[in-house]
Amino acid sequence: MPYEPPTPPTNLPTEIVNTLNESSPEHLRDVASYAEAVAEHKERQARLEEADDANVEERPDDLPDDVPAKATITIKEINDNRYYYWQWRDGEKIRSQYKGPVSPDD
Structure with a gap:
């Protein structure tokens, strides 16, 4: 039974999927780490902005x-x-x- 590559999320743009498929394992791990950090940063910013909006009198x-x-x-x-x-x-x-x-x- 051959190993099947993972299926990308359907909402991920084709250009990103192609770039990831062409990347080395080392670059993919770096991308994954960076993407997680960016996601956490954006979520935190959204929470802070939401809290600021709720607290403005x-x-x-x-x-x-x-x-x-x-x-x-x-x-x-x-x-x-x-x-x-x-x-x-x-x-x-x-x-x-x-x-x-x-x-x-x-």
Whole structure:
């Protein structure tokens, strides 16, 4: 009984199937590893965007135009002085923008 090659998924484009069929086992393993990593990355991005969309509230009146609506206010202490900053996630980074000093009444 001869060994039969695997049948590709029907939704996979012919060009990709042909390229994979022409590739070495080493390249195929690299492609498989990379494809898995890309799939995980895209799924994570979709989850983050979905969570961001679900958590966005109405835009506060005092929010500057260049600060996203999902930003929150945080307090930073610098040289014994306290300041308000808008803070939000931008991809893998946390961004901040100065809002103003914390008054003693706050």
